Amino acid sequence: MSGRYKATDQMSELISDDYRMLQIITRFGIKLGFGEQTIETTCRQNHVHIPTFLAVVNFTKNAGHTHINETTEQISVPQLLQYLQNSHQFFVEFRLPNIRRKLIEAVNCSSHNQVGMLTLKFYDEYAQEVSRHMEFENNHVHPFVNELLAHKLPHTSLEELGKEHSGNHASMEKSIVELKNIIIKYSPNEGNDQLLNDALMDIYMTEEDLLLHCKLEDTLFTECVRKLEREVRMQSSNETEATESDEEEQGGNVHDELSEREKEVISQVARGLSNKEIAEKMFISVNTVMTHRRNISRKLNVRSAAGLTIYAIVNGLVKLEEVEL
Ligand SMILES: [Fe+2]
Ligand SMILES: [Fe+2]
Structure with missing residues (x-):
């Protein structure tokens, strides 16, 4: 295919x-x-x-x-975040310890065999580098994204966070190439060849897997988070303006067009779904649903579920038989 x-x-x-x-x-x-x-x-x-x-x-x-x-328009950030967290767990808790076990089995890593011992030491440093990087993402980058998803304005920015670990991806790539080279060029002859090949093939697979993981973070994930960050910052500045001149603001935006997401929210309201159910169905947070509903009310001057249902029917957003009356 x-x-x-x-x-x-x-x-x-x-x-x-x-x-x-x-x-x-x-x-x-x-x-x-x-x-x-x-x-x-x-x-x-x-x-x-x-x-x-x-x-x-x-x-x-x-x-x-x-x-x-x-x-990026169609991606669910919470789902992508979960995918990255599961990938981290796989690398740190499964793949890296597994390769270590195979290396120990394949190479004589005792103090009598200095090359074997140093190979394992190099591997441990590499594994630590990867674990530290993923821990940073789990503990700093992902909570930052969760704050954005909750529509809170975070104290830092993606750019600032990126500065702290921007070189890590390239450095991890270099380290795994070096690890492969050390094994290929200097591995002592006294170990088990088949076991060593097996460990080496796992290292090749990890290299490819990690390369794509990092690339996904650098492109798709970063683009989604940047977009989310822009939206939250814009929303926060709009809300500040709105509190300053609330009435005037509401009148001025009556003719704003509804976005596709807002129309989707209206159609779900018409089907009788609660905010929580809408959030689950649309893969967004309840806060985001509430923001959409606030914006819809502002744009249409219609707040009630009954009013939105009528709007949905008249504008063909739902079929009559789908409506919860
Ligand atoms: Fe990662
Ligand atoms: Fe990363």
């Missing part, structure tokens, strides 16, 4: 086309055994946001070449 995967493609084809997709589905919480199901059905059953899933698989398939601007 070439080009881009679509929601109607079979899930099993995805995996048989490219073994790397196995890692991706696991990080989205999807288990094997999906029979003849499509990507769409499997994602729905596992509560996975389809556009976000497709964005990540297509990003991987095309080795990090994606039309980012086209994609």
